[in-house]
Amino acid sequence: MNDTPHIQLKGVKKRFGSKLVLDGVDLTIRRGESVVIIGGSGTGKSVTLKCVLGILRADEGSIHVAGEDVTRASGSKRDAYLRKFGMLFQGGALFDSLSIWENVAFGLIQGRGLPRKQARETAIEKLAMVGLSADIANLSPAELSGGMQKRVGLARAIAANPEILFFDEPTTGLDPIMADVINKLIASTVRDLGVTAVSITHDMVSARRISSRIAMLYKGRIIWDGPTDSIDNSGNPYVDQFIRGSAEGPIRMEVRS
Amino acid sequence: MSANENILSSNWNIFAAIGRVVLAFLAGTGRLAVFAGIAISHIVRPPIYWQLVLHQMLRIGYFSLPVVGLTAFFTGAVLCLQIYIGGNRYGAEAFVPQIVVLGITRELGPVIAGLMMAGRVSAAIAAEIGTMRVTEQIDALTTLATNPFKYLVVPRIVAAVVTLPILVAVADSIGVFGGYIVGTRSLGFNGAVYINNTMNFVTAGDVRSGLIKASVFGFIIALMGCYSGFHSKGGAQGVGAATTQAVVSASILILAANYLMTSFFFSE
Structure with a gap:
């Protein structure tokens, strides 16, 4: 029972008009894990969470929650699986x-x-x-x-x-001290309640505080996934650039001059 | 040769532009139809949150009484004046009370009240739901196992459909009263004769057709407010655009629906 992943995304694709936002996201989250998805703005972090919650419908791929296929769940079936979730929104x-x-x-x-x-x-x-x-x-x-x-x-x-908690940018817009208070609160809540937690953030301090595992989303795909302790030795230039917060590296920001 | 091609390609550009507009219009109409379909499917399926319906009826109906009453009064008054002036040319000024009551109950009561409510209620609904959309409150409803259609859309539509006829009944009475005041105070009608002519002439069918129209207008007003709010994008600017869109589209749809219903009700 506990071997089945709590949340499993397989090849999830989502497009808005001609823009491909999720390009085959594969992510497996085990029961009791605290996973943080990092990535720049507009890489599809929020869209990923909203697809799992059924607020947005994935165009391709499948989403399983506790072994149950919820990709196209609707009506009372959707209400039933949504009862497993709690979500903290950005604002x-x-x-x-x-x-x-x-x-x-x-x-x-x-x-x-x-x-x-x-x-x-x-x-x-x-x-x-x-x-x-x-x-x-x-x-x-x-x-x-x-x-x-x-x-x-x-x-x-x-x-x-809930069994699963989602956090959307929990520290954005807070001062550093309040951000730390919220990080501690999230970490202790997740630990005390024994829930599975998925957070999205671009705040590395927060990511290190609250996660046991980190996955990095870039251009609609998970490009790196590993324990939080090993993120400094990921060997992945994209991850390195992101955690250094440097403009130099393989990630090119689409900034028009 | 190349000039010809240029003309040809610019012609095609015009067709392409027309095509884009038509496609956008059809897509928008389709989205609205789907939205209305979902809303209606939730109205006929329990549960309905009656407490929210009552709350909306109070907001839509009760607080609109002053504005609807004032507009109806002046509409009745000006109608009475114009018909007197027009009727005078044919020596037909005696028919003023009959024409005023017909005009008010069949057309002006529902249309004026409908348009005022499009401005007042559609805009308020679009702004409220639009703000909820851009601050993710609608997504939050979903994650709390509450259907946004049931919680937000259905109460507003049900309340508007029930409340508009009541408001229009009030507007009818006040409109006729406005005509009565002008008729008796400045045009020299005898009060008892004016009322007698009004009451003997008007039929239940005249009033009923106006009230049915009012219900349809209520549906349009709440639907356009909810639809525009639901689909608002961005921040404050998006909510502003949604509000404008709600008022404009509700007003146009009210006038179009009014024509269709008039031609249907009074075709024989």
Whole structure:
């Protein structure tokens, strides 16, 4: 049972109009792993996550979650496999018409039909897990700072006890200290809950902190994949250039002069 | 020879340009039809979030009463004036109350209310859903096992389809009242005669046709708002473009649908 990969992508291709964004992504993620996908802007990191979640539909290839083919899942089958997931969005993506606790409890109330009172208790519990007090439960998202919104987003992602957590650029837009706080929070959450985690980022500090394995996406393909410890000795010039953050190397930025 | 070729190729460029516009139009129409189909399939399949429907009815209906009432009043008033002036040329000014009530209930009530709501409601829906799209809130709904159509689109469409006829009924009454005020205060009609002529002339069918139109307009208004918002791209500029698109397309569709329905209802 535990030998089946938790998430498996095989030859996933996705094109938007004439632009090929994913050109055959192969990636296998085992249960309990924390994988970070690195890569420059526009290399298809977000698209990869959205294909797994069925927000975007892959044109070719297959996606399996816990051994089940979900490539073309729809309706109630899709709802069922989406219950395994929790996702932290880049901007938090909190619902601004709802209060903080209603945001955290949203999946419990709308998705699972839990009574509001019980859902509120769970929401406050989850807020405490990400270091937020019950005082802010009735505020609206706009009243919180960026870092706090990220925490609320994390609380919402873990509210329904998912098996798999997705993090989309968890540290983008935060100051270095808050970024470190969020990194630690993610690492401890993943460890404590025993979930499988997939993050996408171009922040190498964050990638090293939260991952056990790193995969690099370049031009719609995974060009390197290995344990986090070995990334400095990857022997791959693309990876080396990326982690050095240098303009010199095989990766050419498409900058028009 | 080469000049000929140039003319030929520039002609083909014109055809290519026309072709591109036509293809884009057809693709857009197809996307809208698919969107409407999905929305309707969710309306007929439970569950429907009734609490959200009520909330939207309040936003769409109740808060639009002042603006719809004011426009209806002035429309009735100006209609009364113009018909009096026109009727005067043929000595037919006695028919003013009848023509005002016919014009208001059959056409102007629903169309004026529809256009005002296209500006007010379509724009608000497109801006709200468009912002949710660009800040990934719609994707977040999906990951929380909540269908965005059920949660966002269906409540707005159901609320608009139910609410617009109510608003139009109010607009009809206020429009006729606007005509009554002008007729009795400045044109010298007797109040009792004016009301009597109005009530004896108007039929249930006149009012009913206006209310059916209103329901269809409600569908168009909510659908175009949701569709434009769902497909907005980019940031603030994209949401702005979506809002404009919602209002313009809803207004045009309302006028076109109005013509089709009038020719259908009153064909015999």
